Amino acid sequence: xxxxxxxxxxxxPYTLVLLGSGALMAAISLFAWRNRDVTGASSFxxxxxxTALWSAAYALQIATATPELTAFWANVNHVGVxxxxxxxxxxxxxxxxxxxxxxxxxxxxxxxxxxVYVGLVWTNGFHFLVRDPIDLQPVADGTLLVSQHGFGxxxxxxxxxxxxxxxxxxxxxxxxxxxxxxVYRRQVALLLFGALFAILTNVAFHLGFGPAPxxxxxxxSFVITGTIFFVAIYRYRLFDLTPIARPLVLDTLxxxxxxxxxxxxxxxxxxxxxxxxxxDPRLVIGHQFExxxxxxxxxxxxxxxxxxxxxxxxxxxxxxxxxxxxxVSETRTTTLGSQSFPIEGVMILQEGNExxxxxxTSRVVADVGGKALGWSLTFRDVTETRRLQAEIEATxxxxxxxxxxxxxFASVVSHDLREPLRTTERYLxxxxxxxxxxxxxxxxxxxxxxxxxxxxxxxxxxxLLAYSRIDGGNHSFDAVDCxxxxxxxxxxxxxxxxxxxxxVDVGTLPTVYGVEHLVRRxxxxxxxxxxxxxxxxxxxxxxxxxxxxxxxxxxVSDTGIGIxxxxxxxxxxxFNRGDRxxxxxxxxxxxxxxxxxxxxxxGSISLxxxxxxxxxxxxxxxxxxxxxxxxxxxxxxxxxRELGLEDETLLEDNTVTKGDAGGEMATDNSIGR
Numbered sequence: 001x002x003x004x005x006x007x008x009x010x011x012x013p014y015t016l017v018l019l020g021s022g023a024l025m026a027a028i029s030l031f032a033w034r035n036r037d038v039t040g041a042s043s044f045x046x047x048x049x050x051t052a053l054w055s056a057a058y059a060l061q062i063a064t065a066t067p068e069l070t071a072f073w074a075n076v077n078h079v080g081v082x083x084x085x086x087x088x089x090x091x092x093x094x095x096x097x098x099x100x101x102x103x104x105x106x107x108x109x110x111x112x113x114x115x116v117y118v119g120l121v122w123t124n125g126f127h128f129l130v131r132d133p134i135d136l137q138p139v140a141d142g143t144l145l146v147s148q149h150g151f152g153x154x155x156x157x158x159x160x161x162x163x164x165x166x167x168x169x170x171x172x173x174x175x176x177x178x179x180x181x182x183v184y185r186r187q188v189a190l191l192l193f194g195a196l197f198a199i200l201t202n203v204a205f206h207l208g209f210g211p212a213p214x215x216x217x218x219x220x221s222f223v224i225t226g227t228i229f230f231v232a233i234y235r236y237r238l239f240d241l242t243p244i245a246r247p248l249v250l251d252t253l254x255x256x257x258x259x260x261x262x263x264x265x266x267x268x269x270x271x272x273x274x275x276x277x278x279x280d281p282r283l284v285i286g287h288q289f290e291x292x293x294x295x296x297x298x299x300x301x302x303x304x305x306x307x308x309x310x311x312x313x314x315x316x317x318x319x320x321x322x323x324x325x326x327x328v329s330e331t332r333t334t335t336l337g338s339q340s341f342p343i344e345g346v347m348i349l350q351e352g353n354e355x356x357x358x359x360x361t362s363r364v365v366a367d368v369g370g371k372a373l374g375w376s377l378t379f380r381d382v383t384e385t386r387r388l389q390a391e392i393e394a395t396x397x398x399x400x401x402x403x404x405x406x407x408x409f410a411s412v413v414s415h416d417l418r419e420p421l422r423t424t425e426r427y428l429x430x431x432x433x434x435x436x437x438x439x440x441x442x443x444x445x446x447x448x449x450x451x452x453x454x455x456x457x458x459x460x461x462x463x464l465l466a467y468s469r470i471d472g473g474n475h476s477f478d479a480v481d482c483x484x485x486x487x488x489x490x491x492x493x494x495x496x497x498x499x500x501x502x503x504v505d506v507g508t509l510p511t512v513y514g515v516e517h518l519v520r521r522x523x524x525x526x527x528x529x530x531x532x533x534x535x536x537x538x539x540x541x542x543x544x545x546x547x548x549x550x551x552x553x554x555x556v557s558d559t560g561i562g563i564x565x566x567x568x569x570x571x572x573x574x575f576n577r578g579d580r581x582x583x584x585x586x587x588x589x590x591x592x593x594x595x596x597x598x599x600x601x602x603g604s605i606s607l608x609x610x611x612x613x614x615x616x617x618x619x620x621x622x623x624x625x626x627x628x629x630x631x632x633x634x635x636x637x638x639x640x641r642e643l644g645l646e647d648e649t650l651l652e653d654n655t656v657t658k659g660d661a662g663g664e665m666a667t668d669n670s671i672g673r
Contacts, residue, residue, distance in 0.1 A: 054080030
């Protein structure tokens with residue numbers, strides 16, 4: 001027999017299609033191999049390489065025209081056939097974060113059947129357990145020679161085994177498709193669709209369905225499968241965004257995660273959940289949620305009136321039982337397993353004499369179409385947070401008690417200090433009335449100094465008390481019409497304005513969001529200081545306002561004597577009177593009170609001054625509620641009375657004293673600088 005007769009070929013377009021399919025899968029295999037450091041890429045490279053071998057070998061099998069060469073390429077073809085199911089299931093295990101199942105033992109077990117099968121393929125001529133002898137027959141009107149042989153029991157056993165592995169891998173990826181985030185679902189869906197197309201094509205061939213029963217269309221289907229895989233790789237970044245990281249991250253999270261289906265069966269959990277709930281990992285997956293053997297605990301629903309810090313009832317709680325213990329009513333809370341979804345609340349675990357707190361939240365898990373598949377529960381250990389909250393609450397309560405005590409103390413001290421000053425003032429007045437004719441000029445001056453110092457001491461007491469109570473209580477924040485407020489102040493200060501022949505020009509002013517009596521005190525102090533430090537010329541005071549990006553800016557300008565730059569940075573400090581050290585000065589608290597009022601409003605105050613020219617104070621206040629002020633809504637009339645700024649804002653008995661610069665302006669409330 002002529003040896004060259006064995007190498008006879010027949011030309012068919014099927015060969016070109018199959019070689020193109022093999023080249024496509026080989027290119028995908030090469031790309032995956034270059035990215036083999038990505039989890040799942042190495043097994044995917046083997047899978048794609050096996051399908052490339054399958055396509056190329058089948059292309060040469062139908063291109064040959066002799067039984068010997070056809071049998072050889074058919075054997076090579078079966079090597080690829082044996083590799084595909086094993087590579088597929090390994091890829092599915094890696095891609096779905098189940099690499100712990102891939103061990104030397106599992107690799108040996110899964111590869112044993114394919115290895116034996118390949119051995120039987122290459123020795124088929126001795127036993128014919130894989131296929132019958134090659135029998136080339138003309139088909140397609142005699143234009144093509146193909147072998148239409150039957151298959152033996154070894155082939156069908158391996159086919160069943162391969163379909164089983166393909167099904168396992170398919171189910172693993174289908175599970176990932178359901179539970180993975182939306183960004184990964186397109187990747188997984190394309191993988192499943194590409195694999196399913198090839199599987200169904202292979203099944204159809206073995207069942208005798210198809211347009212050309214004499215051709216195995218499975219390698220042809222790799223053109224479609226390869227195209228789908230190509231889209232998954234390049235369009236949806238199969239090896240750049242892999243869902244494999246998600247389960248790994250879940251296992252390293254401090255938060256516990258449990259996923260249940262609609263029948264309340266646990267379908268997934270991470271190690272943190274098992275540790276936090278003290279559950280045996282073997283008793284989690286597949287068990288009913290309410291039957292999980294969790295650590296002894298109490299569950300407090302967010303809607304209940306149970307204090308989660310103490311697990312004690314602070315009111316009537318619906319759906320809870322009450323029992324009598326030593327004559328004391330005790331409310332019994334429920335357990336987590338008895339709750340219905342959605343679940344929001346706190347688990348309180350008893351650990352000896354200590355408690356451990358787990359914050360529990362739940363979210364519905366839906367498929368691609370939005371259909372609810374179950375619930376995911378998140379457990380966060382908030383024990384330390386609860387402890388800190390309890391400490392903060394205890395500290396705040398202690399501070400509140402201290403503030404109340406200081407407030408009472410300040411009131412008592414204020415009263416006790418005022419009384420002797422009032423007595424002194426009365427005795428001075430009596431002395432002046434009864435012995436004025438006997439006093440010489442020096443005596444009259446000394447008596448006036450005593451009067452002035454007594455009233456200044458009273459003003460200082462009032463200012464100290466007012467300063468301490470500016471932010472000592474809750475205030476009623478609301479819209480304050482600054483233009484109307486300034487008009488009222490000008491009316492209140494009418495005598496002082498006329499006495500100094502002053503001009504007060506109030507422009508259009510915006511509305512601010514604040515405490516009215518404090519805003520009133522703020523601008524009263526600023527106007528008074530402008531009058532106080534006017535110098536010898538009639539003062540000219542200008543008030544202007546505008547809206548800014550952050551709120552409102554209001555300026556109060558005067559043409560007075562100005563402030564020495566050396567003292568400008570300290571005028572807002574308590575008891576600082578700048579360069580005004582004369583004995584006729586005020587208490588040195590007017591601008592300090594302004595600064596504190598502005599701070600309460602989360603605003604700012606600044607000044608620009610030129611000695612001999614004048615001073616401009618700029619106040620920035622909010623025009624709408626802020627986070628800090630929105631929740632404060634309780635009025636404090638007592639504080640308003642102590643500030644001397646109730647709505648009437650009357651000058652007490654029209655009695656005037658000199659302010660910081662010696663003008664006859666301030667009342668007993670000492671609104672000077």
